[in-house]
Amino acid sequence: MRFIYFYSSVCMIIFFSASLNAKEALHELIDRHVEQKAKGLAVAAVADDLEFLRRASLDFLGRIPTLQEQKDFLADKSADKRGAWIDKALASKSGAKRLADFFHIHFMERLGDNPQWREYLENSFFENKPWNVMASEILKGKRSEEQKSGAGFFISKRLENYGQNPVDYSGLARDVGRLFLGKDLRCAECHDHLFVEEYKQQDFKGLFAFFENTYLKDAKTMLVAEKLTSKKLEYASVFKKEKKETGPRVPGLMEVSIPDFPKGQEYLVPPDPKKKFQGVPKFSPLEELSKTLPDSANTSFSRNMVNRVWFFVMGRGLVHPLDLHHAGNPASHPELLDMLAKVFEAHKYDVRWLISELAKSKTYQRSSRMDQKLPAKEFFVYGLEKRLSAEQLLASILVATGRWNKDKPGEEPSFPEALLQKYMKAFANAAREPEDEIAFSLQAALFLLNDSTVLKLLEPDEGSLVAQLEKIQDERKAIELAWLSTLIRKPSEYEVRFALEVLKKAKDSKYKVLVWGLLASSEFNLNH
Amino acid sequence: MNKMQKCFSKEHNISRREWFQHLGVVGAAGMFSPAFAEAIKKKDKQVMFIWLDGGISQLESWDPKPNTTFGGPFRAIPTNVNGIHISELLPKTSMHMDKMAIVRSLSTKDNSHSAGVDRIQRGDPKNRGVTYPYIGSAISKLMGPCEEGMPPYVWIKPMNGGFISKDAGFLGPKYGAIAFGDGKPPDNLPRAQTVSKELDDIRKEFRAKLDLQYRKGRMPENSEAATAVFDMADKLQQRLDLFDPANVSAKDAERYGTWDLGRHLYLGRRMLEAGVRFVKVTSYGWDTHGDNFNGHLSLVSKFDKSFAALMDDLHDRKMLDNVLVIVLSEFGRTPRINGHHGRDHWPEAWSCAMAGCGLKKGIVSGKTNALGTEVEGKSHDIGSMFHTWFSALGLDSASLEYDNQGQPLPVAHEDEKAVTEVLA
Numbered sequence: 001m002r003f004i005y006f007y008s009s010v011c012m013i014i015f016f017s018a019s020l021n022a023k024e025a026l027h028e029l030i031d032r033h034v035e036q037k038a039k040g041l042a043v044a045a046v047a048d049d050l051e052f053l054r055r056a057s058l059d060f061l062g063r064i065p066t067l068q069e070q071k072d073f074l075a076d077k078s079a080d081k082r083g084a085w086i087d088k089a090l091a092s093k094s095g096a097k098r099l100a101d102f103f104h105i106h107f108m109e110r111l112g113d114n115p116q117w118r119e120y121l122e123n124s125f126f127e128n129k130p131w132n133v134m135a136s137e138i139l140k141g142k143r144s145e146e147q148k149s150g151a152g153f154f155i156s157k158r159l160e161n162y163g164q165n166p167v168d169y170s171g172l173a174r175d176v177g178r179l180f181l182g183k184d185l186r187c188a189e190c191h192d193h194l195f196v197e198e199y200k201q202q203d204f205k206g207l208f209a210f211f212e213n214t215y216l217k218d219a220k221t222m223l224v225a226e227k228l229t230s231k232k233l234e235y236a237s238v239f240k241k242e243k244k245e246t247g248p249r250v251p252g253l254m255e256v257s258i259p260d261f262p263k264g265q266e267y268l269v270p271p272d273p274k275k276k277f278q279g280v281p282k283f284s285p286l287e288e289l290s291k292t293l294p295d296s297a298n299t300s301f302s303r304n305m306v307n308r309v310w311f312f313v314m315g316r317g318l319v320h321p322l323d324l325h326h327a328g329n330p331a332s333h334p335e336l337l338d339m340l341a342k343v344f345e346a347h348k349y350d351v352r353w354l355i356s357e358l359a360k361s362k363t364y365q366r367s368s369r370m371d372q373k374l375p376a377k378e379f380f381v382y383g384l385e386k387r388l389s390a391e392q393l394l395a396s397i398l399v400a401t402g403r404w405n406k407d408k409p410g411e412e413p414s415f416p417e418a419l420l421q422k423y424m425k426a427f428a429n430a431a432r433e434p435e436d437e438i439a440f441s442l443q444a445a446l447f448l449l450n451d452s453t454v455l456k457l458l459e460p461d462e463g464s465l466v467a468q469l470e471k472i473q474d475e476r477k478a479i480e481l482a483w484l485s486t487l488i489r490k491p492s493e494y495e496v497r498f499a500l501e502v503l504k505k506a507k508d509s510k511y512k513v514l515v516w517g518l519l520a521s522s523e524f525n526l527n528h
Numbered sequence: 529m530n531k532m533q534k535c536f537s538k539e540h541n542i543s544r545r546e547w548f549q550h551l552g553v554v555g556a557a558g559m560f561s562p563a564f565a566e567a568i569k570k571k572d573k574q575v576m577f578i579w580l581d582g583g584i585s586q587l588e589s590w591d592p593k594p595n596t597t598f599g600g601p602f603r604a605i606p607t608n609v610n611g612i613h614i615s616e617l618l619p620k621t622s623m624h625m626d627k628m629a630i631v632r633s634l635s636t637k638d639n640s641h642s643a644g645v646d647r648i649q650r651g652d653p654k655n656r657g658v659t660y661p662y663i664g665s666a667i668s669k670l671m672g673p674c675e676e677g678m679p680p681y682v683w684i685k686p687m688n689g690g691f692i693s694k695d696a697g698f699l700g701p702k703y704g705a706i707a708f709g710d711g712k713p714p715d716n717l718p719r720a721q722t723v724s725k726e727l728d729d730i731r732k733e734f735r736a737k738l739d740l741q742y743r744k745g746r747m748p749e750n751s752e753a754a755t756a757v758f759d760m761a762d763k764l765q766q767r768l769d770l771f772d773p774a775n776v777s778a779k780d781a782e783r784y785g786t787w788d789l790g791r792h793l794y795l796g797r798r799m800l801e802a803g804v805r806f807v808k809v810t811s812y813g814w815d816t817h818g819d820n821f822n823g824h825l826s827l828v829s830k831f832d833k834s835f836a837a838l839m840d841d842l843h844d845r846k847m848l849d850n851v852l853v854i855v856l857s858e859f860g861r862t863p864r865i866n867g868h869h870g871r872d873h874w875p876e877a878w879s880c881a882m883a884g885c886g887l888k889k890g891i892v893s894g895k896t897n898a899l900g901t902e903v904e905g906k907s908h909d910i911g912s913m914f915h916t917w918f919s920a921l922g923l924d925s926a927s928l929e930y931d932n933q934g935q936p937l938p939v940a941h942e943d944e945k946a947v948t949e950v951l952a
Binding site (some may be wrong): 119170174184186187189190195294321323324329338365368369370371374377385429430433437438439440441442443445446447449450452455478492495498499502505509512513514516517520521522524525526528 | 569656657658691693698700701702704706714715716717718719720722723727728730731732734735737738739741742744745746747750751753754755756757758760761764812851933934936937
């Protein structure tokens, strides 16, 4: 079987290399698909350089661009400066850190953090490790001290008790289904899904069977272990009480057969009751999962990741919501999704390449603004608004207010962990709530309004934005600098006029008020 | 309606629209239709939810069984409604019975605090692998803020406050509670000392103007939502007077009592008047496993005074037509008296007291057996109460559904029905 898959992927590479000839790169193909569906609709113009730079910096570096970066980009007259910028950003340490941040937020959903896990993610994205390799390392779980990487955190964190609740094995199975396959099987835990034909209880139970014998050995070191799996998982629907059973199985794939070892030979390392050691069984469902799930035989695996990357870059999934891939909820551009999934696989699950191609498309680079009535989001004919994470917002506020330590060029803004915690409290979702929608909260508004850490940034101490503005004689010039530093664009004449009025009214505190308003605006608080 | 409750400023409509936009409904009559939104808006119904944490004893309150094996030392007294008796620990409340509705046939599932507090307040719906919202978050989602634009769900409680997003469950953090710990405003609500009132107004106006600019040529929903929360922050900030103990008259302090529950119910009433949709007031310490009778003598007597003052005020201000008052715990207490003169957890047969909006007045529904150990006749799980409250507030809970990213979820347990006997 394995040979056939291998063979078919080789064919696919040949096939797509042929269709992706020198004439048409993937980003051009993407535009063709999007434009085809949007036939007859008004389409936003391609964004100007600063709009592009703000969006791309937030997306791929995790912050707004500095004034110097803006100048450099505008001064660059080369034809493909956007493409070059994208590739440089994605290959940089900062780019890898941003991807790690995004990935952490979306795969851990604020359950907790771990420096080794972060390091694992940053290194993996910096090396551009293929997604199937990463997925395999993550799903394997850390089962021996020798595994040094922090990849096991995804599993180990989910095997912790939280509060007085027992370990949420169902939650772990659900999360793997959602995040790695794009299928939220929670409704299929107790019966076949009532509305989604293809989500069956046996799918949930099959996934669940990979984890039912797993347990956490040590939360600190992320070490997990498995008890002996010697028989199938029994279950029954709450509607029809008839007994069924399944071995570990990834939805859509064959069941993993549970080997039948002669008694006494089930263990690699036998249990030792004296030392309260439960032994290491020869058969490891986690190992099987890490091999079978991230495989070309599993189309859901590549479709899910392509859709998540599309969401990351474009602000909305082709399949939306991200966790509901099924026939009743087709992609907005079904052929595009099929095509992307296939080329992603053929390109050996190269995440950086995929992001880069998406970002080089006109679809990504369109303005978020249109003169005509805006078509529905799923047409992707204008730049969609994206939520800023607490991390992106904090870094951007520091850059805007001139608090970025510029002594070390090439390095990203650093800030005390306690400050980030404050921003997370104000802007992040609670644990287990995906941050895939834009949500403004009262808490966030009050934080921006009155928190001392925010207001302190507006003080005119050396090098700060407010100090710079105060040194400028011409108020119009100061207003322009304030706009460029925060909103990464020049103000319109109308905006200059009402800003001048604000300056007049706010007297001695004029630039504090001006900069605060800009930082608290929706334009600053969203990526668009 | 009190004058203070009227406010017709235009910008609140924005937040209302935002609140309605993700709401689904079964059948043809969509909640998206302006007619439906209008219907709810006109009523502007509110809720006062009083949570007696740990479990008030039904036998020492709403369902006394004097002179029986488990009845305990307290007598039952007549109320101002013929034939209805409640515990003698509630003399003042007994004079409000003509405005109240008591359900004595609750029978619920959890007898542990950790599970019960959650399950009761989430309505214990069928398990669909999602965390349901607490009743306060549910109302905040289903009904949105009132016209005044104040936050829809506030929680007044002893000890710490803050923004409690866990109450919202799958609805997401913006439907969580704002908790006023010890009746104090949350962090960052009072204007920073370094910002004068004048500058504060200038900066907020400037911010709003920037958002108007931003909206041009873009979908308005997100910047409108941002503006709505800033407006809400502003509305709440303008009512800092509510939190100032100096504003409580000696007379009110005397009437409500100076203990936590008294001060907090008074603040709760003022929050209702200020236009908060759902006010939850929590009182802790009701878990009387030992010395239940002295405990309840003290706790219920205080409750009686504070609650009766609240009822007086709601009645005098004609607020009971639109305010639904609910008194609840996670369970009742065992009829059997344990070796420490205490009563333990008893979800099998207990009571919920209510008053106001959408309910009959002066009625008791359901009953327990002579010893108070079990419900006689039809019993009601918490899902029934959710249906009852939703109905009282004019929400059709049998057909209303949440739309959880495509997953339709009934707002209350679909196998349960409202206690129609108490509905007006």
